Amino acid sequence: MAVYTDVAADELADFLKQYDLGELLSYKGIAEGVENTNFLLHTTKGSFILTLYEKRVAKNDLPFFLALMTHLAEHGVSCPLPVKARDGEPLHELQGRPAAIITFLEGIWPRKPNAVHCAGVGEGLARMHLAGADFAIKRANALSVAGWRPLFDAAADRADEVQPDLRAFLSAELDYLSGGVWPTDLPEGVIHADLFNDNVFFLGDKLSGIIDFTFACNDMLAYDVAICLNAWCFEPDHSFNVTKARAFLNAYGRLRKLSEAEEAALPLLARGAAIRFLLTRLVDWLNVPPGALVKPKDPLEYFRKLRFHQSVSSARDYGLMPSGLVA
Ligand SMILES: Nc1ncnc2c1ncn2[C@@H]1O[C@H](COP(=O)(O)OP(=O)(O)OP(=O)(O)O)[C@@H](O)[C@H]1O
Ligand SMILES: N[C@@H](CCO)C(=O)O
Numbered sequence: 001m002a003v004y005t006d007v008a009a010d011e012l013a014d015f016l017k018q019y020d021l022g023e024l025l026s027y028k029g030i031a032e033g034v035e036n037t038n039f040l041l042h043t044t045k046g047s048f049i050l051t052l053y054e055k056r057v058a059k060n061d062l063p064f065f066l067a068l069m070t071h072l073a074e075h076g077v078s079c080p081l082p083v084k085a086r087d088g089e090p091l092h093e094l095q096g097r098p099a100a101i102i103t104f105l106e107g108i109w110p111r112k113p114n115a116v117h118c119a120g121v122g123e124g125l126a127r128m129h130l131a132g133a134d135f136a137i138k139r140a141n142a143l144s145v146a147g148w149r150p151l152f153d154a155a156a157d158r159a160d161e162v163q164p165d166l167r168a169f170l171s172a173e174l175d176y177l178s179g180g181v182w183p184t185d186l187p188e189g190v191i192h193a194d195l196f197n198d199n200v201f202f203l204g205d206k207l208s209g210i211i212d213f214t215f216a217c218n219d220m221l222a223y224d225v226a227i228c229l230n231a232w233c234f235e236p237d238h239s240f241n242v243t244k245a246r247a248f249l250n251a252y253g254r255l256r257k258l259s260e261a262e263e264a265a266l267p268l269l270a271r272g273a274a275i276r277f278l279l280t281r282l283v284d285w286l287n288v289p290p291g292a293l294v295k296p297k298d299p300l301e302y303f304r305k306l307r308f309h310q311s312v313s314s315a316r317d318y319g320l321m322p323s324g325l326v327a
Helices: 009-016 059-074 115-134 145-162 166-181 221-232 242-255 260-286 299-311
Strands: 024-029 037-043 046-052 091-094 097-103 188-191 200-203 206-210 217-220
Touching (some): 009 024, 009 037, 059 097, 059 115, 115 200, 115 221, 115 242, 145 166, 145 260, 166 260, 166 299, 217 260, 221 242
Antiparallel strands (some): 046 097
16 A cells, blocks of 8 residues: 555544544554555554555445455455444545545564465465355456556556566567467456465464455456466565465465366466566556655566566476376
């Protein structure tokens, strides 16, 4: 998160009058993250997170995110619970933006994830996929193949300022991924779609919670696996760590085994996941709003990851054995 929209103490106190959360003791903006504005609130009833939904979040989608968190929490996934105001609704408006309060989760996101964290994420992701199976509301993935071209168009003219020939590289990759190779028949369900290390909290080695469902949607479950391979299984120098990948995939597979078709599609899905984050980061990198408290993320990290996936010939390169997952 970040702070794009400031909120004065008296405005916040007025806003809180709609809730049964006691008196406001203190609050502060959270600089982490890039999508929405977030504040940590301390009230006489405890700690909470207030989110003001910004640019990339469509207001119509907010009921999906809020209901999903409630559904997952009720099905054993540790995630924040939306707090209902006195009118029974979790969604209101503050500073002209849709705003919601969610419960605070204890834990710390791992700055340097190790293989144990990766196994925790594998298990947590599989639990989320299983728990989401009977969630009734649907939301299409706005950032799947059809959504990448408009991002490219928004950044293309200045892409080469970030790295020479980046524009041509992205254009060729997009042509390939949108040219009929993207899978259409893999198992689908509710995916998190942004399960990065800053969205997973741990207490010690144990996963304590998953946050930030603002990209959650219905899509291929294996695409979520591919997003996590990108987000968790590379080193700071952007080299791939097969030990972490194996730990992640094995833990996932113990709860939800990937089908042969899903395994075979992993390299392609990983390329798609890499270009999705490369493109959103590139657009953000080139368009930091003046005065915003936000640190844009490095797009070129995902260029390097994408290059790696382009060199992968099969899911074996991610630590999977031909007969399926190693115990
Ligand atoms: N329920 C919660 N409990 C505790 N801390 C939270 C909670 N929700 C958010 N935070 C804090 O706010 C930070 C940013 O939250 P979040 O990742 O949801 O924001 P975002 O702008 O959507 O970010 P991203 O760039 O990851 O999409 C987290 O790293 C964490 O420090
Ligand atoms: N997790 C994303 C930011 C939020 O979409 C990234 O690291 O690019």
